[in-house]
Amino acid sequence: MSNLANRIEEYLKMVLQQADEGYIVLQRGFLANFFSCAPSQINYVLTTRFSAERGYLVESRRGGGGYLRIVRLGLDPEGKFQRLMAELIGEELSPERANNLLTRLEEEEIFTKRETILIRSIFTSKVLAETSSAPDILRARMMKEILANMCREDVNI
Amino acid sequence: MSNLANRIEEYLKMVLQQADEGYIVLQRGFLANFFSCAPSQINYVLTTRFSAERGYLVESRRGGGGYLRIVRLGLDPEGKFQRLMAELIGEELSPERANNLLTRLEEEEIFTKRETILIRSIFTSKVLAETSSAPDILRARMMKEILANMCREDVNI
DNA sequence: GACATTGTGACCATTATTGACCTTTGTTAT
């Protein structure tokens, strides 16, 4: 399980941890060199591991003095949570996107580890695919339903 | 009675014995090579010997850095889970029965309050009825999937 | 011989890695 992509991911998250502004700025070339890999490998890691679903934003700039900026997006407490989630989920939710989302919700401590395992066990099993003709839609609706019922004052973690 | 499947089974259980996290992670290719057999033979062993009914859970990932993770399920004291799972095989689970079951499991502290709310929010919502042609069967299978996963030794309540 | 279990191989699906080629931005020589 310790492939390059995972190691780069870990490294970036480690650096991000220690950054107190909530973001880091670095160069693709430096990273590629550091990990002795193709520069495009960095893009692969960014798109697969630092997506919006997982709670990250990546900005970049080309040319001389170019850079990558990786921003960790917190879930704001201003009550926009439900809307943000609804937007992120949409009408359909593939197993992969669901996974990303759950990874983030666990990291943000919206759900416990057990709860994410519980949800994943339903979402990723063959059960849905075998029983439903539109598993992605079902998944999206269930996820929204869960969030609506769990993120209330009377249901504390 | 020492055929290949049995030897692979024994080997895996032996390794699993010594793992104190309650699970092991390894590669299918490695195993197939180790036992000089077709890779698909490993899948055969996993499905016939490491099913949820027998107290195991298998997760996997494809692609570079792919792996198999075999999780040992702890047996709860009175084998409640096992009996429940057996009951739910090929069964249907109406909203009412699901409700009663969840109330009981919460009282017995198998699930937390939040967890039952979570499960109920999926089971009792209109989502299932609207999207599936056989909601009771779907409910039963989901419940079974959940129960199996909640026995994982690496996830404490 | 009939039936169940085990074993294999061909083909498929998913994830990771690389390299060739492209775009944008900055610097320098004229």
Added chain:
DNA sequence: ATAACAAAGGTCAATAATGGTCACAATGTC
């Protein structure tokens, strides 16, 4: 100014590295 060049980052398709499925062959069991 501007043309050339240097110094970034971006895209995409090919390939490699995994694991999954399924039909069928081989072997056991009664």
